[in-house]
Amino acid sequence: MHADPQDVLYARFKAAIAAAFPDAPDADPMIAESRSAEHGDYQCNAAMPLAKRIKSNPREVAKLLVSKVDLSDIAEPLTEASIAGPGFINIRLRPEALATMLGAMDAPGLGVAPAAPALRVVVDLMGVNLSKQMHVGHLRSPVIGDAIARTLERLGHSVIRQNHVGDWGLPIAMVTARLQRLAAMGKINLDRLTLDDLDRAYRDAQAECQRDSAGLAAAQRFGLGPKALAELEEQVAGATEAFLSARETLIRLQQKEPATFAIWQRIADVTMKVCLDTCRRLHVNVTSEHSAGESSYADELTPMVAELQARGIAEPDQGALVVRLDDPAYGSIKEPCLVRKTDGGYLYATTDIAAVRRRVQKFHADRVIYVIDARQNLHLRQVFGASQRAGYAINPVTKAPALLEHAAFGSVLGEDGKPFKTRSGESVKLADLIQETVDRSRAAVMSRSPELSGDEAAAIAEGVGITALKYADLCNDRQRDYVFSFDRMLAFEGNTGPYLLYALVRIRSIFRKAAERGVDDAWMSTTLSIVEPAEKSLALRLLKYPSTLGQVATHLEPHRLCQYLYDLAGAFSVFFDRCPVLQAEPAVREARLRLCDLTARVLADGLAVLGLPAPERM
Numbered sequence: 081m082h083a084d085p086q087d088v089l090y091a092r093f094k095a096a097i098a099a100a101f102p103d104a105p106d107a108d109p110m111i112a113e114s115r116s117a118e119h120g121d122y123q124c125n126a127a128m129p130l131a132k133r134i135k136s137n138p139r140e141v142a143k144l145l146v147s148k149v150d151l152s153d154i155a156e157p158l159t160e161a162s163i164a165g166p167g168f169i170n171i172r173l174r175p176e177a178l179a180t181m182l183g184a185m186d187a188p189g190l191g192v193a194p195a196a197p198a199l200r201v202v203v204d205l206m207g208v209n210l211s212k213q214m215h216v217g218h219l220r221s222p223v224i225g226d227a228i229a230r231t232l233e234r235l236g237h238s239v240i241r242q243n244h245v246g247d248w249g250l251p252i253a254m255v256t257a258r259l260q261r262l263a264a265m266g267k268i269n270l271d272r273l274t275l276d277d278l279d280r281a282y283r284d285a286q287a288e289c290q291r292d293s294a295g296l297a298a299a300q301r302f303g304l305g306p307k308a309l310a311e312l313e314e315q316v317a318g319a320t321e322a323f324l325s326a327r328e329t330l331i332r333l334q335q336k337e338p339a340t341f342a343i344w345q346r347i348a349d350v351t352m353k354v355c356l357d358t359c360r361r362l363h364v365n366v367t368s369e370h371s372a373g374e375s376s377y378a379d380e381l382t383p384m385v386a387e388l389q390a391r392g393i394a395e396p397d398q399g400a401l402v403v404r405l406d407d408p409a410y411g412s413i414k415e416p417c418l419v420r421k422t423d424g425g426y427l428y429a430t431t432d433i434a435a436v437r438r439r440v441q442k443f444h445a446d447r448v449i450y451v452i453d454a455r456q457n458l459h460l461r462q463v464f465g466a467s468q469r470a471g472y473a474i475n476p477v478t479k480a481p482a483l484l485e486h487a488a489f490g491s492v493l494g495e496d497g498k499p500f501k502t503r504s505g506e507s508v509k510l511a512d513l514i515q516e517t518v519d520r521s522r523a524a525v526m527s528r529s530p531e532l533s534g535d536e537a538a539a540i541a542e543g544v545g546i547t548a549l550k551y552a553d554l555c556n557d558r559q560r561d562y563v564f565s566f567d568r569m570l571a572f573e574g575n576t577g578p579y580l581l582y583a584l585v586r587i588r589s590i591f592r593k594a595a596e597r598g599v600d601d602a603w604m605s606t607t608l609s610i611v612e613p614a615e616k617s618l619a620l621r622l623l624k625y626p627s628t629l630g631q632v633a634t635h636l637e638p639h640r641l642c643q644y645l646y647d648l649a650g651a652f653s654v655f656f657d658r659c660p661v662l663q664a665e666p667a668v669r670e671a672r673l674r675l676c677d678l679t680a681r682v683l684a685d686g687l688a689v690l691g692l693p694a695p696e697r698m
């Protein structure tokens with residue numbers, strides 16, 4: 081079984097603390113990576129807090145720990161000289177021990193132990209709205225959500241992806257009503273609709289339904305001429321008519337009246353085709369089977385709200401119904417969660433409460449992760465609080481509360497530090513953004529490898545471009561905003577997708593060269609050996625792969641894996657500079673080839689876990 085040196089040291093020092101300090105057996109061993117290799121590989125920082133706690137001298141505490149801890153099989157002997165400053169204990173691992181640990185990791189699973197217990201996790205990773213064009217704001221949830229989902233799957237959890245499509249309610253009824261009217265007048269052909277047509281219809285429908293009633297009030301107040309007033313009144317009258325027609329349409333949709341429903345279906349088909357095609361192109365594992373739109377909850381809302389009201393969880397408030405959440409058990413949220421409006425309509429939050437109920441009660445989720453824009457935090461806290469209050473978040477199998485988490489992310493900014501827009505100030509279509517990345521990637525690939533045929537260059541450029549775009553999004557701390565830059569994401573140097581792909585391709589090419597030179601595959605069964613400092617650094621980095629995946633899963637932070645892979649590629653490149661592989665004598669060559677192979681497999685696995693396509697050649 082694979083062992084992470086940090087875990088081994090943790091356990092050994094834990095035992096030493098329990099033996100040496102029976103009064104503080106629970107003290108944290110505080111094992112950390114050393115800042116610089118001169119001091120060692122790891123250090124134990126437990127002596128200082130421990131001394132404070134038992135009112136003793138930290139160096140004395142460190143001395144006692146050093147005498148008690150048993151590291152003979154993995155580290156160089158600890159002596160008083162291992163204690164630095166106020167009581168840091170420096171630990172240097174033995175190369176043979178590293179080679180043994182690495183050998184254990186060198187298995188198909190790369191040392192990643194299957195999660196115990198394996199959980200059922202729902203990941204809410206997309207929520208496009210029908211009839212609206214996808215723009216840059218729709219990049220982050222699927223990219224980050226899919227990376228989180230893949231990490232959890234890699235660790236052996238069972239993941240259910242959910243695309244919470246915004247496909248219901250008055251806004252979509254407004255578009256449906258408008259299209260129905262336009263179709264009846266012969267002004268549009270429903271069979272030839274594009275998402276751009278729908279996007280326009282959406283905006284027109286919105287405008288039509290809320291013509292300038294505020295303007296009219298102002299005009300009356302400030303006294304406009306009768307002609308202008310009459311014009312405004314006409315607009316507002318039209319708006320009322322459009323609004324009423326949208327409400328009637330919503331009722332017909334709820335009753336699945338065939339002619340109206342057919343138009344809604346058409347809108348859904350056109351929007352979802354673009355959405356799912358985009359996911360496929362982005363190598364995001366979201367398909368039609370993951371769609372669980374708001375419409376799929378529509379019939380559940382009336383009985384659910386009635387139940388909430390009967391149980392006293394939803395209370396009347398000025399004609400509406402709200403769930404109060406000021407109790408600390410529900411998040412101490414002062415804004416109550418509105419679940420039914422005065423006009424009897426339900427809200428975004430009502431549907432999301434029904435979604436928690438389905439996800440936990442029906443899918444038996446232990447954990448539900450919402451990969452959604454940080455600006456929706458209050459909404460989600462209200463939904464979580466109300467679901468907890470209703471008891472919907474208790475897993476019926478384990479009887480334990482499901483963990484409801486908001487994996488919030490920041491915005492994508494332009495180079496000017498403002499929300500990313502086109503020059504004319506419109507939001508950038510996601511499809512255009514992807515295409516431009518791939519076009520630029522193609523130019524970069526062709527200038528680096530002019531010998532490639534057009535088809536080859538196009539295929540490689542697609543993978544490199546998609547990886548560059550996704551990696552630029554994933555490598556930032558997700559909570560933070562980041563500045564979108566084609567040049568930066570497509571650079572072959574620095575912490576970028578292309579740099580990692582290139583590192584992987586370079587390692588693979590060593591094996592191609594080896595084959596050309598007639599080197600056999602004896603390396604596959606050779607024993608690993610770690611001698612040079614660069615080999616040791618690489619080994620230490622490799623051994624951290626399983627724990628890095630664990631951290632990504634705990635914190636829902638894929639950027640930790642990006643940083644890991646970047647460091648790994650860096651450690652490999654130092655190794656490759658300092659330690660000849662194919663030129664070395666056979667025994668050394670074989671051990672180094674095995675190290676190269678393990679590095680390539682970890683890199684490839686990590687890229688796959690992040691959902692980044694890696695070409696064979698570049």
Ligand code: ARG
Nearest residue numbers: 204207208209244246432452
């Ligand atoms: N359609 C929503 C929006 O555009 C996003 C949905 C996110 N998922 C959820 N369960 N609320 O804001």
